[in-house]
Amino acid sequence: MAGAPDAPYPNTEGHPSLPEPAGFGMLLPRILVPPPGPRSLALAERLVRSEAPAISTLANGDRPVVWHSAAGSNVMDVDGNVYIDTTAAFGVASVGHRHPEVVRAVQEQAGRLLHGMGDFSPAEPRAALASRLAAMAPMQPATVLFGLTGSDAVELALKVAAVATGRPGVIAFDAAFHGQSYGALAVTGREHFRAAFAAQLGRHVLRAPYPYPYRFDGSPEDCAAASLDAVEHLLAGPPPTSGPVGAVIVEPVAGREGEIVPPPGFLRGLRALCDQYDVLLITDEVYTGLGRCGRVFAVEHEGIIPDLLCAGKALGGGMPVSAVLGRADVMAAWRPVTPEAPHASTFLAHPVSAAAALAVLDIIATEQLVQRAAQCGHQLRGLLEHLAARHPSAGQVRNLGMMAAIELVRDRATRAPAPELIAPVLAAALERGVILLPGGMHGNVLSFGPPLTIREEQLEFAVNAIDEALTVTGQ
Template sequence: MTRNRHILTELPGPKARALIARDAEVISPSYPRDYPFVMSHGRGTEVWDVDGNRFLDFAAGIAVCSTGHAHPQVVQAVKDAADRFLHISSDYWHEQMAGLGERLARIAPMGEPAMSFLCQSGTEAVEASLKLARYVTGRSRFIGFLGGFHGRTMGSLAFTSSKYTQQKGFFATMPGVTHVPYPNPYRAMFAGSDQGKAVLDYIRMLFERSVPASEVAAILVEPIQGEGGYIVPPDGFLAGLRTLCDEHGILLIFDEVQSGIGRTGRMFASQHWGVQPDIMTLAKGLGSGLPIGAMVAKKRLMSQWKRGAHGNTYGGNPIACAAANATIDLVENGMMGNAATVGAHFMGRLRDLARDYPCVGEVRGKGLMIGMELVEGDAERTPARKLCDDVITRAFHNGLLLLSCGASTVRFMPPLNVTREEIDEALVLLRSSLDEALLGQED
């Protein structure tokens, strides 16, 4: 086993244990914390806990810290904005907000003029997209996908189906959502090899039998499914959804909250297939850690909203907008390209590792949005749930921060400026973690 010389104490260390105990008395127990990491500070891909242990962060705050921890250009932009003013409500105007709107309109993948509604989170961006879709179409039904994650507020939660625990205890959510399978080439739900076509045919069948297409406002889909397992859809699927929507006057909403802003080696994941949405939701990596979300829509749709149709207090906050503007600068000027090239290196190394471990069923992804699905090794490819949890836990003890998704997928989402050397270091720690987890299963 490889011992990480950067881990100086038992985990969690004494300071971490003390803070966790304090937290337990005053903070909601609903947060799904996987292991006892208590952060002190971070730089780039490296983070340190309160006991001085150093880790590689390949979770990046759930793909939020896109430019790494405390990138000096983002920090300086935040400081400069804070020196001017901390807040003015969205009832008024300011340079950072207008500038961010211009940036998003320029990079938006709609193929026509776009406008943005700014908010604080992904779930708020999704809620705004649902309200806009209802408003401009006059329709009330929606299509979502099994395995999708779109947030935890009641409209977004109606679509979220990556784990039943997210909905348990909160029924009824927003009515009118019908879920269909997300095409998964590794775990086929339909006969035949073209899972994308099978799902499209299934939606067409629903339109004929139980869901009138004329009542469907929008189809909401992740171009690459995140919490559901980092699933990359088959080629042609998103284009097929676009065609289906156009046939019936349905809006196509891409949830790019996790996959957007350079994560996949393109500014938006949908650009890998050249498919243009009507509406898009952004958050996570947009602000490098500052709370910001955006609902971006074709201007001809957004301009239909009347004054007061939707709004918020903190949308367009100057500090968050400054962070987002600096983030887009960094992503456009090198980090997106790094995600593509270093991500390809990472994928190659993971596939090399998979040859040594039969429990690795599939390595998939684009850029630095990569999933490694663990299986039991039987003909059914049974998800190795416990092994996945054990690998995540062992990785923490070895100095590597990871999260899971889907039934048994280890996901890798390091900052977009991660280096090849950091990738290679993480692979050494990952290999040790796999060995320890497999050995533990034998005991």
């Protein structure tokens, strides 16, 4: 059904840019019109008419603000409202949005070579990035494989494990978000992402409970032990129909499922089980990696070394690039047996993304963002705990570095999840100029993962805004 042609949108066609306020990136919010403002609404209406509903909630009636520009820890919407971004856009903008060094690297590379030719003729920055990442990998000696998305990295790691062990089975967890392309979806836990495709997803995955101390009746030690027992039971029990288990995949902190921080000792126990049963341990650090949790990689908190580690999100500073860092001997198992590479992808190790990633690694080092994440994480924890003490709906506050969550409940005694509270709190926070992310396997978590460069004043403002949002929504 052809509708009337869209009227030109005044602010993006003809007037491509809204002026940015001085200091944009480091500012406290500036709300000019209640969000979503008229321009956001107009763009959302336009989008909902031409975009299929699978990739947004616009079809459900949601009307998000439409982003115009972002720098540092600020986002400006198309109506000129300036927000503090506590999400780093799904953890991507760890070095801050539009970091000038990332932009410089992108512009410089784009002006020289915009695209390489995959396995056939590699581009220059790929070699530099491969050696940088191999050198910083927890397992040594290490080599790397590149993808564009977190899902790519997960699938590459699963492929390497299948080839290296000759065993296709995989153990994954119930609280697990590893991406939504088919291979990654097979290990992702959330049923409603998987249900429509169940018949097309491999039968190679066994599922264990992720240790979720807040929702476990017992001590954190018992919680970790129960998960480890379940994993051992799977390792010792009958294999999946497709064949024996060759790998376990785990997030060191279950990110999208609600920033669930497993009890100390869990990852060490998992490592020990993998050794005992001779299976590979894949840690998915697409979210937790590159400083987010106060260490370069979150596994360092437990002092364990995975066989394969997936990185993505923050790596490109806003450009799409992901990587698997892996034990060189394991990675070496997957190699060409014909004149063609056994794995290729048109945009693999895209030179512009690789140049951006090299800039990101420099920024993390020079701005000491790993240390900063540890310090700010501590401060954030204090602020959130203070807030939680004033709101009975705040059932638990948890964090590892700058990956934090408040879990909202109907009452603290039963810990019954309160997903219905999330949308009003998000809206009230947005009105106060703070962008928050909903999360959690029960849909009742306020997720917090700001740029690691966020200023103290911005962090305090954001937590105060959540405090107010909880108050005005009666929580």
